[in-house]
Amino acid sequence: MKLWGGRFEQPADRDFELFSASFDFDRRLAQADVRGSRVHAEGLHRAGVLDDGEAASLAWAFDQLEAEFAEPPEAQPDVEDVHTYVFERLASMAGAAARKLQTGRSRNEQVALDLKLFLRDAHAALQQALGSLVAALAGFADEHAAVLIPGYTHMQRAQPISLGHHALAYAEMLLRDASRLSDASRRLDACPLGSGALAGSPWPMDREAAARALGFSAITENSLDATSDRDFAIETVFALSLMAVHLSRFAEDWILYASSEFGWLIPGDAFSTGSSLMPQKKNPDALELIRGKSARQIGHLTQMLVLLKGLPLAYNRDLQEDKESLFDALDTGLACLRIAQGVVATTRVDAARAAAAAADPALLATDLADLLVANGVPFHDAHGTVGAIITAAQQEGRDFRSFSAEELVRFTPALTTAAVATLTPEASVARRDLPGGTAVNQVRRQAQRVSERAAAMLR
Numbered sequence: 001m002k003l004w005g006g007r008f009e010q011p012a013d014r015d016f017e018l019f020s021a022s023f024d025f026d027r028r029l030a031q032a033d034v035r036g037s038r039v040h041a042e043g044l045h046r047a048g049v050l051d052d053g054e055a056a057s058l059a060w061a062f063d064q065l066e067a068e069f070a071e072p073p074e075a076q077p078d079v080e081d082v083h084t085y086v087f088e089r090l091a092s093m094a095g096a097a098a099r100k101l102q103t104g105r106s107r108n109e110q111v112a113l114d115l116k117l118f119l120r121d122a123h124a125a126l127q128q129a130l131g132s133l134v135a136a137l138a139g140f141a142d143e144h145a146a147v148l149i150p151g152y153t154h155m156q157r158a159q160p161i162s163l164g165h166h167a168l169a170y171a172e173m174l175l176r177d178a179s180r181l182s183d184a185s186r187r188l189d190a191c192p193l194g195s196g197a198l199a200g201s202p203w204p205m206d207r208e209a210a211a212r213a214l215g216f217s218a219i220t221e222n223s224l225d226a227t228s229d230r231d232f233a234i235e236t237v238f239a240l241s242l243m244a245v246h247l248s249r250f251a252e253d254w255i256l257y258a259s260s261e262f263g264w265l266i267p268g269d270a271f272s273t274g275s276s277l278m279p280q281k282k283n284p285d286a287l288e289l290i291r292g293k294s295a296r297q298i299g300h301l302t303q304m305l306v307l308l309k310g311l312p313l314a315y316n317r318d319l320q321e322d323k324e325s326l327f328d329a330l331d332t333g334l335a336c337l338r339i340a341q342g343v344v345a346t347t348r349v350d351a352a353r354a355a356a357a358a359a360d361p362a363l364l365a366t367d368l369a370d371l372l373v374a375n376g377v378p379f380h381d382a383h384g385t386v387g388a389i390i391t392a393a394q395q396e397g398r399d400f401r402s403f404s405a406e407e408l409v410r411f412t413p414a415l416t417t418a419a420v421a422t423l424t425p426e427a428s429v430a431r432r433d434l435p436g437g438t439a440v441n442q443v444r445r446q447a448q449r450v451s452e453r454a455a456a457m458l459r
Helices: 014-020 023-046 052-068 084-102 107-143 165-185 207-213 223-228 231-257 287-307 317-346 352-359 361-374 379-394 405-409 417-423 424-429 440-458
Strands: 146-154 158-163
Touching: 014 146, 023 052, 023 084, 023 207, 023 231, 023 317, 052 158, 084 361, 107 165, 107 223, 107 231, 107 405, 146 165, 146 352, 158 165, 158 361, 158 424, 165 231, 165 361, 165 440, 231 317, 287 317, 352 405, 361 379, 361 417, 361 424, 405 417
Parallel strands: none
Antiparallel strands: 146 158
């Protein structure tokens, strides 16, 4: 049954029908379509289009369909789209009353409304998954706040840091991702019901009442924009794409740190695989897949942006192509968050391997320069002096802290062996005791703050 076939004398080409059908993917919107249709029917009842009996009949049918669509209906090749399917199910239950339901309403506004309702639920699920991962990272950070590792810039060893501090850096990225999703949620919080195909409804519908009934805080202000707007979907996919990039960076670091060359992390068996040929292998496939899926998410964002860029107002059928990218971006983002949380929860730490790496004396070069600054040497001069000391030590295969007083004085009279001997990775980390720094007590404070924010997301 077609919702639009009144002016056509010939049936559509079969290949074209299959080409244009969307029910195999937009069937996920079935429950949202029922929710929107229920509120539209209530508006038609108030407007006098539906009598009491018809309204009651439809209300009963909506109750049945909401339960039926707790899971999306099965794909069916002869159904054009979700709106047609819901109409056919309503007609089988409510009879002639269902044939009045499209009064003053277009599929154009239906799909905009359905997507917003669907996304609102999806955002809630994503925030829960983000909260769980952030909580896991906060727990990991607190447990391993005193484990020291080399920090890197340019993939070169730089300064000693807390492993917990490193984990919290990714928690901060994910908290920003959660904030972006919340921000996108605010902009999808406007109800398009009552926009018609493009010009609005001619019937005396109470749009504000419909918005309240559907849980929206506002109505859309322009019917042309409302039926063709997909900004809210693109913003969601953008937030998911940037989140995927953050997860990819996290995965890259943990893959490196789990390698034999680093050996600081030991991935759990539950999120690792082996080799079909090499029995000794334990591969971090979960992390590799998270890293790989970032490309998929970026592709979805590009597709959605290009889809929208040349469309004239108002609705165009091109917009049907938004859903597969949107749905897959949501599914992929949610899966990556859940798998990442499992990885964090099951990964163990080899503190001895980490400590051995953090013991590299070159990591203390900045602290050595700070000693000189404390003795009145301008930092630029201290930088040059320490560079010479580190170069000499490396050429001789020595720890600069083993230099004698006579050796040190060749570089500067401002250093003593006693002062140099105080330089350790633990002391270096402890000195970074400002908010946001890598000192162990600061890391534990940060972990507590992040844990509290995660708990708020999970409520």
